[in-house]
Amino acid sequence: MQRAIDLAVENVRQGLGGPFGALVVRDGAIVGSGANAVTSANDPTAHAEIMAIRAACRTLSSFQLSGCEIYTSCEPCPMCLGAIYWARPARVYFASTRADAAAAGFDDAHIYEELNLNPENRAIPCAQLLGDQGRKAFRAWRETLDRVPY
Numbered sequence: 001m002q003r004a005i006d007l008a009v010e011n012v013r014q015g016l017g018g019p020f021g022a023l024v025v026r027d028g029a030i031v032g033s034g035a036n037a038v039t040s041a042n043d044p045t046a047h048a049e050i051m052a053i054r055a056a057c058r059t060l061s062s063f064q065l066s067g068c069e070i071y072t073s074c075e076p077c078p079m080c081l082g083a084i085y086w087a088r089p090a091r092v093y094f095a096s097t098r099a100d101a102a103a104a105g106f107d108d109a110h111i112y113e114e115l116n117l118n119p120e121n122r123a124i125p126c127a128q129l130l131g132d133q134g135r136k137a138f139r140a141w142r143e144t145l146d147r148v149p150y
Contacts, residue, residue: 001071001093001095003021003023003030003033003071004021004022004023004048004071004072004073004095005021005073005095006021007021007022007023007033007034007035007048007073008020008021008035008036008048008073008074009021010035011035011036011048015040016035016036016037016039016040017035017036017037017038017039017040017041017046018036018038018039018106019036019073019074019104020035020036020047020048020049020072020073020074021033021034021035021036021048021072021073022034022035022048022049022051022052022070022071022072022073023052023070023071023072024052024053024055024056024065024068024069024070024089025068025069025070025071026056026060026065026067026068026069027067031055031056031059031060031068032052032053032054032055032056032057032058032059033051033052033055034047034048034049034050034051034052034053034054034055035048035051036048036051037051045079047077047079047080048072048073048080049070049072049076049080049083049084050079050080050083052070052072053065053070053083053084053087056068057087063087063150064087064088064150065087065088065089066088066089066090067089067090068087068089068090069089069090069091069092069093070084070089070091070092070093071093071094072092072093072094072095073094073095073096074094074095074096074097074098074100074101074106075094075096075097075098075101076092076094077098077101077106077108077111078108078111078112078115079111086150110123
């Protein structure tokens with residue numbers, strides 16, 4: 001955990017992004033690490049956990065992190081939490097809480113609130129288009145015998 005915190009502090013001191021660091025560990029060895037690079041990479045998805053997950057998946061040549069643990073300097077935001085669930089690690093540990101992040105100006109409470117709203121009632125309205133045509137992709141998926149489920 002201390003290494004994840006150190007990554008976050010180093011990231012701020014080097015001016016590379018926000019105060020967040022994360023590690024993916026398997027069997028006591030670091031297989032992926034990442035620090036927030038949102039502003040330096042001009043990428044709103046470049047959160048520490050996402051960067052660490054990407055690195056670990058490359059290292060392990062896998063899209064899942066079974067048997068791994070994630071150590072992150074702060075409680076994951078909704079986007080990172082979604083990525084963590086898709087990656088399927090065994091456990092996640094965090095140092096700071098989302099309340100600590102909010103106190104520093106990184107408040108994601110509105111995203112949690114938005115998730116409970118109907119898509120058309122969100123701050124960024126969402127609407128379905130071409131639903132029948134869109135479902136063709138799922139039919140193709142179900143019909144593909146050699147698909148890799150995830």
